[in-house]
Amino acid sequence: MEPIRSWAALAPHAELQPHQYAPSALGAEEVEIKVAYCGLCHSDLSMLNNDWDLSHYPLIPGHEVVGHIVAMGPQVKGLQLGQRVGIGWNAGSCMHCHACMTGEHNLCGSIQPTIVNHHGGFAERVRAHWAWAVPLPDSLDMAAAGPLLCAGATVFTPLLTFDVKPTDSVGIVGIGGLGHLGLQFARAWGCEVTAFTSNPAKHDEARSFGAHHVVNSCHSDEIIKAANTLDLLLITVNTSLDWSALLQTLKPNGRMAIVGAILDPMQISAIDLIFGQKRVAGSLNGSPAATADMLRFAARHQIYPQVEHFPMSRVNDAMRHLADGNARYRVVLDADFA
Numbered sequence: 001m002e003p004i005r006s007w008a009a010l011a012p013h014a015e016l017q018p019h020q021y022a023p024s025a026l027g028a029e030e031v032e033i034k035v036a037y038c039g040l041c042h043s044d045l046s047m048l049n050n051d052w053d054l055s056h057y058p059l060i061p062g063h064e065v066v067g068h069i070v071a072m073g074p075q076v077k078g079l080q081l082g083q084r085v086g087i088g089w090n091a092g093s094c095m096h097c098h099a100c101m102t103g104e105h106n107l108c109g110s111i112q113p114t115i116v117n118h119h120g121g122f123a124e125r126v127r128a129h130w131a132w133a134v135p136l137p138d139s140l141d142m143a144a145a146g147p148l149l150c151a152g153a154t155v156f157t158p159l160l161t162f163d164v165k166p167t168d169s170v171g172i173v174g175i176g177g178l179g180h181l182g183l184q185f186a187r188a189w190g191c192e193v194t195a196f197t198s199n200p201a202k203h204d205e206a207r208s209f210g211a212h213h214v215v216n217s218c219h220s221d222e223i224i225k226a227a228n229t230l231d232l233l234l235i236t237v238n239t240s241l242d243w244s245a246l247l248q249t250l251k252p253n254g255r256m257a258i259v260g261a262i263l264d265p266m267q268i269s270a271i272d273l274i275f276g277q278k279r280v281a282g283s284l285n286g287s288p289a290a291t292a293d294m295l296r297f298a299a300r301h302q303i304y305p306q307v308e309h310f311p312m313s314r315v316n317d318a319m320r321h322l323a324d325g326n327a328r329y330r331v332v333l334d335a336d337f338a
């Protein structure tokens with residue numbers, strides 16, 4: 001096997017540096033993908049810094065990969081050499097547990113994330129189980145598609161899981177890498193869409209991404225003005241907010257779906273849930289089928305992240321740009337291994 005060139009961190013908080021590794025023999029059900037572009041997700045930063053105590057070094061981040069298949073094991077199904085595919089947060093699952101057998105592979109207890117004990121996409125090539133290498137629709141622009149694989153799947157899946165109807169009203173809290181895609185998906189889904197943002201400078205942009213209404217999420221009084229208007233409220237931020245006020249925005253039977261990794265415990269009153277029979281739930285990325293549906297939906301409606309490109313050789317500049325909160329709204333690295 002040819003060695004694989006990559007960008008790796010050797011310790012928490014370290015700069016990424018050129019790193020070459022010798023891959024093991026390609027697994028019977030694995031594909032190898034030549035990376036064309038890889039999105040930079042906030043989770044890459046969390047993994048680099050070992051925020052979740054999951055990281056192993058050398059750590060090769062990158063889990064919003066798009067590229068072409070360059071090698072396939074003998075048991076790969078449904079894919080072809082040269083095909084355009086994407087890989088997101090996960091690169092494999094057991095394929096035989098109840099979750100996998102019922103199509104909820106993203107809930108598999110033996111899931112293999114792309115950058116946990118696995119080499120990610122800040123590299124010239126990356127590997128995945130064939131089921132997790134999701135074909136890209138022909139009309140999808142590869143240069144901007146990367147962030148759909150993680151961010152896109154994360155905000156699209158709740159529309160499926162929580163059975164959102166086009167007649168529903170959806171709120172999106174946090175207009176960043178996740179939220180700006182959530183607004184576009186909810187709008188194209190047919191819903192009435194409300195954006196909640198703490199940044200007044202983002203109000204017009206939120207409208208440009210599809211929001212019918214924009215609410216300042218810093219002020220509980222403003223949030224409460226939207227009381228009893230929403231069927232689904234999607235939380236994409238990772239900081240604590242006025243959960244009581246936000247729960248009041250839900251109609252009876254409304255659901256609050258959380259996709260932001262809020263590290264502080266959430267203070268939620270039972271009373272706020274009981275009256276109106278409201279539900280609070282998490283949502284974890286997406287299954288391969290949901291991801292494929294999301295990509296087709298995005299291609300049909302021409303939904304893309306707003307991206308800034310960096311050559312992969314400037315990955316450390318890109319990481320700083322993201323860490324400083326300056327990404328608008330998603331960074332994509334263009335693979336430039338000579």
Ligand SMILES: [Zn+2]
Binds near residue numbers: 041043063089151
């Ligand atoms: Zn991600």
Ligand SMILES: [Zn+2]
Binds near residue numbers: 093099105
């Ligand atoms: Zn499984």
